[in-house]
Amino acid sequence: MPSLTFWLAYFAFGAAAGVIAGLLGVGGGIVVVPALYWFFTLQGFSQEIIMQMALGTSLAAICFTSVSSFRAHHRRGAVLWPIVKTITPGILVGTFAGSCVAARLPTGFLKGFFVCFLYYVSAQMLLNIKPKPSRQLPGKAGMFGAGATIGAVSSLVGIGGGTLSVPFMTWCNIPRHTAVGTSAAIGFPIAVAGTIGYIINGLGTANLPSLSLGYISLPALVGIAGVSFLTAPYGAKLAHKLPVATLKRVFALFLLAMATRMLIGLF
Template identity: 35%
Template sequence: MQNLLLDVFSYLSLGAVVGFLSGLLGVGGGGILVPILASIFSYRFIGGTNYLQVALATSLACSIPTTAMSTYTHHKKGAVQWRIVKFMGVGVIIGSGVGVMIATRIQGVYLAAFFCLFMLFAAIKLFSNWQPKPKTTPISINTTVLTGAVIGCVSALISVGGAFFTVLYLTYNNVELKKAIGTSSAIGFLAVLFSTVGYALSNSTSAVKMPAYSMGYVYLPAVVLVVFASLLLVPVGTNMAHKLDDKKLKKIFGVLCILLSLKMLVSMLP
């Protein structure tokens, strides 16, 4: 009973933090969700030696409602370029499947290292405010599909990066920033949806079976509680965003994600 109450409190608290930060900074919560969920699952021995894969799958599932809501909101404002979504989405579906197959067949320490490297790259981008110079040639359909495949694969492997890469790619191809952000929401929704489906249909190869109320690598009790709390706190963070310096907060958030990622990597080293 004590463990159950502790789990409920942990997931609700985590969801509240992620929801607040999402509203405050306009960022996804994967950078925080994955390391903390990995710590919880490791301590509770959920997924056995594959607890990092369970953390990735559960984090992706938690992102489905928020990315769906974001996509709908941007669509209502005419900010989603559905023609781009159509072509990039084909690549996302393929890439998500490939990413899940890779993630469920390699050791967690390699996933953790890849996660850390990506978060470091994202933090450098955040601090430098670097943007690629737009090109002059029209956007290529083949390149768009290939980019979608990379985004889907990366999202499945580390539960973050979909919006990050999509916005960079679209602004590089002369898509207006607001439309790039709106379109990235739709791409992100497809990435987390199909990656989650892939993990849900996968069977754990760990020596310890997944607990009750799980679908493949997705631990549903954590999903329900994290999503519930995050949706409640998103409006609070949004209101707070108008009172604080979001640029400084984003940098603090980037540093925090780096530290959590390094902690996760160190804990997985032999």
């Protein structure tokens, strides 16, 4: 059982993850995964499974965060449910397959992949790189392929997919606020499929810590999800009032610092 210090840390990062998920549409997993990696390291989790535990627990927490977030966006009419319906089959297949692959990859590779992804996201946000809205949404086959790709990458980095689904929808002429709200809804099937995958692939694994369900740490899940579910609606509300572009640049610098710290840890 984690100490009081770790419970407080889970609550703090859960609160931050909820606000970020609702405000920036990038997924609270961007913050939660590196935080969990450090917390689990301090608790003595086996290095062989520590990234799988961080990724799986992050996705399990997003199951709750995404519901709270997309409900808040739905109340503001910012969720395009036909897109969610069309892209979900690909999301489910890609995310579950990605979690099965991640369960068999070494921690070093997963950590390196996550560091590269952090640098990509921070550069995208810092430079305000946005695809030009130059096409319409593809047909069912194209949406399945896009969903599978978004889901697979999301499962490898433990996020709700916003850093990929928002640019995709922007490219397809979906207004940004609507893309963010729709992305929050898409995060739910990503989280569910990823959670199931990390549970199934983690069952019976050696060196699992106590109070784990597969690659899900139940204390971390309770601490993070319990608070992020409450704070996500505030982030969604702030997204319609605050200068999100400026906040993204500040957040990008924070991501750069986290990515660099993790990169140093690889060596």
